[in-house]
Structure formats: C-alpha cells, structure tokens
Amino acid sequence: MRPERGFALVAALFVMVVIAAVVATMSRLSVTQNTSLDLAVQQARAYQAARAGLEWGLHQLLLESNVAGVCPQGSVSMAGSGLADFSVNLACIKLPCTTATCAQSYTEGSRTFNLYRLTATAGNGSPDSRVDYAWRRLEVTVEK
Template sequence: MTIRLRQSGFAYIAAVILLIVVAIVCAALLRLSSTSQATINQNLLGARASLAARAGVEWGFYQLRNGGACFGEQTLADFAADSGFVVTVSCTRTSFNEGESSPGVAIAKAIYSIDAVSCNAATCPSGDAATVSQPDYVERRRIASICIAASNTGC
C-alpha cells in the first residue's frame, strides 16, 4: 500500500503575488493623482497671477491716460484683497526727439514702460528665499510700452 500526498498551496502563493502587484499599482495611481492635483493647482495659480499682472498693466495705462505722467512704483492693495495676489506696478519714461516737422522743429516723443509684477506673497517681487521656495508660490511679470508724441504727429 502506497500513500500519495497531495500537493497544495500553489494558489496561495499566486494570490499573495497578485495582492502585492495590485497594491503596487494602487500606490502608483495614488502618487500620480497627487502629482496631477499639484500640477493643476500650480496652473490655476499661474493663470490668476498672470491676469493680476495684466490688470496691473491696464491700471498703469489708465493712470497715464488720466494723469499724463509716470507714477513711479506703487503697490495695489485692492488686488490683494480681491484676488489674493499683490501687484506692484512701476512706470518709467524715456524722452527723445525723432526727426523734424516741416518748419524744422524737432518732434518730441516719450516712451512709457509699464512693469507689473504679481505674486501671492506679502511683498512682490519677493526676495525672501523661504517664501520663493514654497510649492504654492507664484510670480508673474508683464511689461508693456506705449509711445506718446508731444504733437499730433503720431509715433
């Protein structure tokens, strides 16, 4: 009489390996999801900062149109209250003469450059290394120029 032993246990090994593979796939998907969420957050903050900088440029052009002179550098506190972004706008003026009019008088022109920087820090642009290294820190800059002639000769 011979006694045969049945082999068993192979299904348990396969089930354990399958569970390990499923756990690794779930961990990879979780990490991918958190990375995707951080990327979307950065894109949203970047778009909002860009729009705040654009609004700063438009504010600067409005000031030029109504006042006619450069205003130096100003921080717009209303933007911070409304959007969470501090906007610093500066204006520089460069004057020059270009050509002559028909009676021989030099044509005076001025180029105004509006520089707007927006960021989600207390001061903008932020020079603090601890603030800049934060994962949710965003800063955008927009620069625009306009040429204004002293007479109606155009630029």
C-alpha cells in the first residue's frame, strides 16, 4: 500500500487561509485605530481653537480701554496658525437678572462690576463633508 498523498497541500492551504484572515483583521484594526487617532487629534485641535477664541474675547472685554464693557462678537481669525482650517465664532452677552435677588451688576466699595458670558464655538467644516469633523463649544462667565 502506498501512503496517502496530498495532506501537506491541504494543511498548507489551511495555514494560508488562517494567515490571510489574521492579516485582514489586523489591517481592519489598523485602519480603525488610525481613524480614531485622527478624530482625537481633530477634537483636541477644535478644543484649542475654541479656547483661543475665548482668550481673544476675554482680552478684548477686559482691556482697560474698554470702559463701556462692549462685548466682543463675531468670527475670530485663526489664520497663520495650525488651526487655520477651523472657524471660530464668539458670542458675548451681558448677563441679565433672572431672579428677584440677582443683579446685572454689583458694587464692592466704590467699584461696580458687571457679569458677562462668552461662548466660543469652533468647527472644521460640517459633518456631511468631513470624516474627521470636530466641533467644540466652550463657555466662560467673567466679571468686569
């Protein structure tokens, strides 16, 4: 009797199929990890853009020359920075009185303080047009 032949071929094909499946799975995981990393980087950049917008707004509001307390509003340019692909919008309101016990302003000694709320939103396009879309909204309340 002759020994059976062809077992090595079947074993080699099985090993090749298993290795191909492992390579395909690792490739898919790599793509997912890269996409997640890109999105995390864009989210961090959106946070920094919104924070820069808030800092610019606070600077404008708290300038000593801004005696009237004019609220800074509108778009903040990120041109010339690493955040140039983000659009940043700043909104500022003088806080109104919402209860009978609160006030728009208060006095300490001879100085009167007003309360302001600044809100900065930063985004890099729209979710329909970008896979790595990121958007952040930061808000701060300050007295002047």
